[in-house]
Amino acid sequence: MKILCILLPHFPLKCETLRHAGINSCSVIITRAIGSQKLVLDHSPELNNLCVGMPLQQALSSHGEAELMHADIPYYWTVFNEILDALEEKSPLVEGTDLGEVYIGLDGLHLIYEDDDVTVSAMHEAIPAAFDARIGIAEGKFPSCLAAQYNPAGSYKTIDGNITAFLKDLSCDFLPVSLKSKDKLHEFGLHTMGQIVSLSPGPLQAQFGPEGKRIWELVNGIDDTPLYPRMREENIEENTTLSSVTTSLDVILMAIETLLSRAFIRFESKGMGMRSINLWTRSWLAEHWERSINFKEPAMNTKTALSRIKQIMENAPQPGPIEQLGIKVTGLGCQHGKQRSLFTEVRANDHLLNDIKQLEFRLGGPQLYRVKEVEPWSRIPERRYALTPLSR
Amino acid sequence: MVADTRKTLRADTLKPINLPEPVHVEESQSGLPVMVQIKRRQRIIAVEDRWRIDDEWWRTESISRIYYAVILASGQRLVLSKNLIDNCWYRQSY
Numbered sequence: 445m446k447i448l449c450i451l452l453p454h455f456p457l458k459c460e461t462l463r464h465a466g467i468n469s470c471s472v473i474i475t476r477a478i479g480s481q482k483l484v485l486d487h488s489p490e491l492n493n494l495c496v497g498m499p500l501q502q503a504l505s506s507h508g509e510a511e512l513m514h515a516d517i518p519y520y521w522t523v524f525n526e527i528l529d530a531l532e533e534k535s536p537l538v539e540g541t542d543l544g545e546v547y548i549g550l551d552g553l554h555l556i557y558e559d560d561d562v563t564v565s566a567m568h569e570a571i572p573a574a575f576d577a578r579i580g581i582a583e584g585k586f587p588s589c590l591a592a593q594y595n596p597a598g599s600y601k602t603i604d605g606n607i608t609a610f611l612k613d614l615s616c617d618f619l620p621v622s623l624k625s626k627d628k629l630h631e632f633g634l635h636t637m638g639q640i641v642s643l644s645p646g647p648l649q650a651q652f653g654p655e656g657k658r659i660w661e662l663v664n665g666i667d668d669t670p671l672y673p674r675m676r677e678e679n680i681e682e683n684t685t686l687s688s689v690t691t692s693l694d695v696i697l698m699a700i701e702t703l704l705s706r707a708f709i710r711f712e713s714k715g716m717g718m719r720s721i722n723l724w725t726r727s728w729l730a731e732h733w734e735r736s737i738n739f740k741e742p743a744m745n746t747k748t749a750l751s752r753i754k755q756i757m758e759n760a761p762q763p764g765p766i767e768q769l770g771i772k773v774t775g776l777g778c779q780h781g782k783q784r785s786l787f788t789e790v791r792a793n794d795h796l797l798n799d800i801k802q803l804e805f806r807l808g809g810p811q812l813y814r815v816k817e818v819e820p821w822s823r824i825p826e827r828r829y830a831l832t833p834l835s836r
Numbered sequence: 837m838v839a840d841t842r843k844t845l846r847a848d849t850l851k852p853i854n855l856p857e858p859v860h861v862e863e864s865q866s867g868l869p870v871m872v873q874i875k876r877r878q879r880i881i882a883v884e885d886r887w888r889i890d891d892e893w894w895r896t897e898s899i900s901r902i903y904y905a906v907i908l909a910s911g912q913r914l915v916l917s918k919n920l921i922d923n924c925w926y927r928q929s930y
Contacts, residue, residue, distance in 0.1 A: 827852075
């Protein structure tokens with residue numbers, strides 16, 4: 445399948461530039477907190493030796509003068525989704541699973557756009573010029589992504605026919621495989637993709653397992669990774685800004701309750717409930733916190749949803765006093781009924797055992813026992829019977 | 837449906853029941869129980885039966901007990917046992 449890849453380099457930084465034009469003049473590192481660790485999400489292009497996912501401490505050791513900025517992921521996704529929406533007007537097959545990386549299926553588009561030049565200019569129209577889109581076209585995601593990377597902003601590169609010729613001088617570090625495999629390739633003296641092409645798949649598979657086969661296929665220009673176009677879904681998002689920053693859980697829960705009520709109004713009448721939501725908060729220092737919450741059974745009302753959220757909020761410390769928070773409903777579901785069995789006693793026993801096991805998981809250790817004959821003939825009274833856990 | 841923990845049922849998950857319960861007993865000179873304290877001191881008016889158990893002599897903690905089926909002054913029937921290893925008295929339904 446012919447695929448067009450659009451890369452928007454330094455996408456989070458460009459998004460921030462749209463909001464704060466002043467950051468163009470200084471060196472910025474955008475950070476993201478994962479648990480207690482802070483990682484680099486993006487940085488100004490002039491800051492060398494930095495890469496995405498690098499620990500902040502390591503980044504600051506080489507660029508201590510850089511200004512730090514907390515990532516505003518919901519905002520970046522809002523901007524990215526707007527771009528994807530615009531691209532969907534050009535092609536129905538648009539995939540955008542990572543920020544700043546878009547894949548578009550070109551099959552059938554020649555009926556609308558006569559050649560690649562017209563297609564690319566149509567795509568450029570959908571993307572604001574500030575994002576310096578780089579475009580590559582090839583058979584498969586991997587070669588198209590490489591073509592986009594090796595292309596200056598504003599133009600495009602098409603790889604037709606001999607993909608291996610294009611790949612042969614490129615470093616193995618471009619391969620979308622694990623870091624361990626890349627290190628191992630270098631240890632074997634395989635630094636470029638051209639060096640791997642000369643090998644047969646067998647030895648690679650023997651050394652790298654299933655990833656070896658994938659490496660061999662990629663360097664030979666074979667990439668059958670399917671395109672996952674965006675699915676149309678109803679987007680239910682609610683957010684609010686608190687009147688004053690707070691650390692009080694009660695106030696936060698009250699705000700969440702309001703958001704839940706607003707969200708429920710939008711689908712309650714369809715008889716549906718929440719199956720999963722993304723809850724996010726933003727502290728007054730602009731730190732972002734996000735958590736995905738799944739409900740065992742779809743929550744059909746605010747009260748049920750809130751009780752689960754309360755449990756999570758009590759155990760999840762916030763990065764600081766909260767200023768803004770929001771929810772995004774990521775899954776809707778209908779309430780499940782419990783099927784009654786014709787043989788009610790059998791089913792009742794199953795349910796009872798289930799409840800007992802649930803009790804054990806919550807309280808730890810066996811909670812209910814049954815008296816069992818062990819040595820009923822024994823002359824020693826305490827050896828005759830014993831208590832065994834009811835759930836076993 | 838809660839998943840089975842697949843935990844092995846070990847001996848320590850079994851809880852023994854009817855373990856001997858220590859009680860305070862006063863003995864006569866011949867070693868028979870005469871008074872027992874269960875909440876309050878009560879006189880033993882009769883010994884209905886008496887039997888001895890010697891078992892598990894091959895283990896480090898062998899069992900050697902004398903059981904007495906006694907009648908208290910209140911009319912209550914009780915089984916007392918004297919552990920001949922530690923010379924302590926216990927109450928246990930038999």
